[in-house]
Amino acid sequence: MNIPVFDLKRQYKYLKTELDNAFTNVFDSGTFVLGENVRMFEVEFANYLGAEFAIGVGSGTEALHLSLKACDIGPGDEVITVPNTAVPTISAISFAGARPVLIDVTPDTYTIDTKKIEKKITNKTKAILPVHMYGHSSEMEQIKKLAEAYNLRIIEDACQAHCAQYNSRNVGTYGDMGCFSFYPTKNLGAYGDGGMIVTNDEEFYNRLIMLRNYGEVKKFTSQIEGFNSRLDELQAAVLRVKLKHLQTWTNRRREIAMLYQQLLFNSNVQLPCERQWAKHVYHLFVIRTNRRDALREYLQERGVGTQIHYPIPIHMQEAYKKLGYQEGDFPMSERNAGEILSLPIYPELTTEEIETVAGLITEFQGAT
Numbered sequence: 122m123n124i125p126v127f128d129l130k131r132q133y134k135y136l137k138t139e140l141d142n143a144f145t146n147v148f149d150s151g152t153f154v155l156g157e158n159v160r161m162f163e164v165e166f167a168n169y170l171g172a173e174f175a176i177g178v179g180s181g182t183e184a185l186h187l188s189l190k191a192c193d194i195g196p197g198d199e200v201i202t203v204p205n206t207a208v209p210t211i212s213a214i215s216f217a218g219a220r221p222v223l224i225d226v227t228p229d230t231y232t233i234d235t236k237k238i239e240k241k242i243t244n245k246t247k248a249i250l251p252v253h254m255y256g257h258s259s260e261m262e263q264i265k266k267l268a269e270a271y272n273l274r275i276i277e278d279a280c281q282a283h284c285a286q287y288n289s290r291n292v293g294t295y296g297d298m299g300c301f302s303f304y305p306t307k308n309l310g311a312y313g314d315g316g317m318i319v320t321n322d323e324e325f326y327n328r329l330i331m332l333r334n335y336g337e338v339k340k341f342t343s344q345i346e347g348f349n350s351r352l353d354e355l356q357a358a359v360l361r362v363k364l365k366h367l368q369t370w371t372n373r374r375r376e377i378a379m380l381y382q383q384l385l386f387n388s389n390v391q392l393p394c395e396r397q398w399a400k401h402v403y404h405l406f407v408i409r410t411n412r413r414d415a416l417r418e419y420l421q422e423r424g425v426g427t428q429i430h431y432p433i434p435i436h437m438q439e440a441y442k443k444l445g446y447q448e449g450d451f452p453m454s455e456r457n458a459g460e461i462l463s464l465p466i467y468p469e470l471t472t473e474e475i476e477t478v479a480g481l482i483t484e485f486q487g488a489t
């Protein structure tokens with residue numbers, strides 16, 4: 122048996138002709154950077170989410186970094202976010218020159234505990250950066266209220282949450298900017314790196330267009346200092362093909378999640394929750410058990426791949442010791458790191474495979 126935690130080959134097999142044609146068309150066009158595919162994909166992605174504008178960039182990390190720069194957030198500023206996230210959420214903040222201020226997550230959604238935000242707001246706070254972790258929305262209404270009360274920007278890390286919703290509206294469209302990653306294993310994944318920022322604000326849009334391309338307003342004329350962070354034509358062409366399938370894939374992810382929920386209902390692992398205001402898109406299906414490492418080994422020995430997202434919370438990473446936090450500062454995130462396990466979940470996973478994974482988890486519990 123071999124059920125990997127991710128399997129990108131299955132999707133390619135299924136879309137091979139369409140994807141090969143899309144690639145060939147780009148090669149034939151002779152345009153590889155900021156051409157028709159990027160322009161069209163930006164329009165299609167913005168429409169898809171219900172945003173006014175979209176700006177294709179080099180990665181999800183860059184989407185976050187450029188968004189912070191577009192808000193003029195830098196040295197001396199603080200940005201509120203979570204310790205239970207991928208490192209790039211934090212590196213984007215610190216590379217902008219600002220200080221990440223961490224707040225623990227809730228035990229069920231793994232997203233920012235909004236009750237704890239207000240106490241951490243200081244006169245240096247410039248933005249809240251909620252992470253829609255694993256594909257479940259953060260509590261955007263509370264975040265918006267605080268942002269309005271304290272005049273803060275909201276930059277959403279939606280890198281794991283393509284078409285996840287909060288109160289029936291797509292995440293990424295609540296804040297000043299929403300940031301997406303197209304890393305290959307994401308719900309909408311490229312064949313390399315890629316990212317997107319969505320916004321409803323034309324001024325931010327104009328600034329981001331410059332920031333991603335040497336600060337240029339037109340060729341060889343830089344109005345502001347900028348970077349080189351552009352989504353390329355090959356990736357945009359692939360993403361345009363895949364975007365047409367995203368709704369079906371999201372539905373299938375939700376179906377798989379429901380099946381896992383049913384099959385593991387009587388087990389003693391903690392299953393993911395979906396709050397009534399959220400539409401979870403299950404980028405990851407994360408269970409929690411205090412026998413995580415033994416279970417992971419049991420599954421691995423039987424051909425089932427799993428992953429831990431993430432094993433070391435930010436404040437305990439060597440690179441971020443400089444933030445000055447201690448072990449014990451974020452109990453939920455620390456507990457998660459030792460107990461969470463991501464099971465295989467991708468649209469091509471078969472029902473038989475899901476039953477096998479769930480069956481092995483039940484068997485493990487009976488056997489130990």
Ligand SMILES: Cc1ncc(COP(=O)(O)O)c(C=O)c1O
Pocket residue numbers: 180181182183206207209210252278280281301302303304314315316
């Ligand atoms: C929550 C989160 N934020 C940011 C990123 C960074 O995205 P990228 O890998 O495209 O730079 C990722 C991707 O791993 C992520 O999962």
